Amino acid sequence: MSLPYPNVSVTMLVVDLARLLRRRFEAALTEVDTGLTAGEARTLFYVWRNPGLRQAMLADIMFVEPMTLVGYLDSLEKAGLVKRCPDPTDKRAKLIELTPAADPLLERIGEALHTVRAKALEEIPEDSREMLETLLQTMKDSLLQEAARGKQK
Amino acid sequence: MSLPYPNVSVTMLVVDLARLLRRRFEAALTEVDTGLTAGEARTLFYVWRNPGLRQAMLADIMFVEPMTLVGYLDSLEKAGLVKRCPDPTDKRAKLIELTPAADPLLERIGEALHTVRAKALEEIPEDSREMLETLLQTMKDSLLQEAARGKQK
């Protein structure tokens, strides 16, 4: 069998890269000993950057199902890292906030992220990095947009 | 809390991108209706590109544990897509080959890969794509190298 499409293997390369990056992030997270899983760390990071959101909105920007987020928040709340505060404008809703205890954990997550970045960009020349990061952001936007469209009923 | 490290959020961007790509690939695979999971499709692809390898070697280049590969091969063999042939030089070992039935499946996987690539690169200008792909390959190599070093006892 010959190549059915040009550049097919390039996409497989990207799929492989995605696997490797996720695994490397998980490993780095274990190394800095936060006691958090990748999903929990990602959630903490998003709450840090977007405090006071409702769960549904938070799930939305993280692109996970609300039910997936519930699990992460349960763990993080049990660990005392986030609070679910009642929304004064809607008794059903809860607003997610960090607790002060989250600070040192965020610092460790930052270390893990730094490690992954350093390893991934190790061989990339300085003057290509900014361009690479712009291109990656563009890719993410395209994929997000597609996913968002798929969500609408 | 202020940014503990510069560019930390860029790494989170890459982690997010990895998630999105994996999910997009899984969705695309469902769309082309192969009946395969992402891991199985990835395995089939690798066997296509590297036929006649022993399981241990195949697991090695795919960067999964041998035991993880066993599961994929079990499914693929049950579906009649690969054969485990005895290695004439070592009675313990098995050489993995595609069956003719794999051809149409590979074509569908190719379609799925093509879809993901098209979506991911949608907004990337033509003349940046080659450079992007080179940079991605470089990133993958760095991560692989790191992972390989970690495997040694």
Place this chain on the structure above:
DNA sequence: CTTATTTCGTAAGGTAACCTTACTAAATGG
């Protein structure tokens, strides 16, 4: 040769990241 060690594949069982379906309580729109 024959014991000791390594290697090949595998059985069993675990963890994490998700998802789907179905429900309860509160808000809202006719």
Place this chain on the structure above:
DNA sequence: CCATTTAGTAAGGTTACCTTACGAAATAAG
């Protein structure tokens, strides 16, 4: 004021992995 929608959640499933342990065959050591 009743019907529908919305916010969060309980329960349970799937996939992708991993770790540990093991039997059989190959290879190294004495």
